[in-house]
Amino acid sequence: MRFVTCLGPDGVEEPAVLSADGTAVTPLRWLGLPCDTLTEAIPQLTPAVRAGLALALSAIPSVPLDAVQLQSPIPCPAQDVVCLGINYMAHSDEAEKYSADAFATQHQDAIYFSKRVSEAGKPDGVIPRHAGLTDRLDYEAELAVVLGKAARDVKAADAADYIFGYTILNDVSARDLQTGHKQWYFGKSLDGFTPMGPVLVTADEIAYPPALEITSRVNGELRQKSNTALLITSIGQILEELTGGMTLLPGTIIATGTPAGVGMGFDPPRFLQSGDTVECAIEGIGTLCSTVI
Numbered sequence: 001m002r003f004v005t006c007l008g009p010d011g012v013e014e015p016a017v018l019s020a021d022g023t024a025v026t027p028l029r030w031l032g033l034p035c036d037t038l039t040e041a042i043p044q045l046t047p048a049v050r051a052g053l054a055l056a057l058s059a060i061p062s063v064p065l066d067a068v069q070l071q072s073p074i075p076c077p078a079q080d081v082v083c084l085g086i087n088y089m090a091h092s093d094e095a096e097k098y099s100a101d102a103f104a105t106q107h108q109d110a111i112y113f114s115k116r117v118s119e120a121g122k123p124d125g126v127i128p129r130h131a132g133l134t135d136r137l138d139y140e141a142e143l144a145v146v147l148g149k150a151a152r153d154v155k156a157a158d159a160a161d162y163i164f165g166y167t168i169l170n171d172v173s174a175r176d177l178q179t180g181h182k183q184w185y186f187g188k189s190l191d192g193f194t195p196m197g198p199v200l201v202t203a204d205e206i207a208y209p210p211a212l213e214i215t216s217r218v219n220g221e222l223r224q225k226s227n228t229a230l231l232i233t234s235i236g237q238i239l240e241e242l243t244g245g246m247t248l249l250p251g252t253i254i255a256t257g258t259p260a261g262v263g264m265g266f267d268p269p270r271f272l273q274s275g276d277t278v279e280c281a282i283e284g285i286g287t288l289c290s291t292v293i
Helices: 038-044 047-057 089-098 156-162 175-180 235-243
Strands: 002-007 013-018 024-027 069-071 081-085 111-115 125-127 141-147 163-170 196-202 213-218 221-227 253-255 277-282 286-292
Touching (some): 002 038, 069 196, 141 213, 141 277, 156 163, 156 235, 163 277, 163 286
Parallel strands (some): 081 253
Antiparallel strands (some): 002 196, 013 024, 081 111, 163 196, 213 221, 213 277
16 A cells, blocks of 8 residues: 655645555545544554555545645654665765765664654655755665554564555765764755655565665666665664664654765766756655755
């Protein structure tokens, strides 16, 4: 099942189910789940409830997709996004070449950081250029994992039981701020730096662990191409390590890292400029498009 958040003709922003053919949406409140956000709805959307929704959809009216405006599936995350840094080997190599001081790692431990998101960027939305603050604007296509229930002391072998679904996240980065501050929070968290979507696909639609082609294109040119099976630290390992010391709440978003091909990895680097269009795509989920302004 695929969930979205949309702005309807009545001006109401709400979570909805996307039809199987991708042409229409049905608000959750029409299906008896009066939730304002997907974050609120996720704990209630158990497999049994989703099965009931699937049966009810045929008898409930829908709204044509072109009559609504898609927003990020989770426009305002309840907590910072949990992110993995340097989690594909080829990306590790290119990052260290760009700045050994900032990115050198022996791959012995996962690199975690958080990303502040006041409002996630919507599909076909914009990435602010932040001219005057950064001259090195970069893109990062990533698979994002969304948890479906509270997770504490989870074993890697049981991780799949805690995953609600998956979406695409572009971990936009200001490389000069990231390397200059010797930590990643500020350079990753500027307004507009978290485009996410276009849909949230439930975990039952994607075999676990995900082995999905992941790509990015800038102005139509292929920049990144890899597979999510190549994560250095797997999703199961991430959940086991983090929940060994903290509780992750339903709706928690984990961005699993980006493969090689980001702008800083080229010689010379190829950073984003105003007017550039970035397309991040993951097999089985869709394509997330954004334009730099």
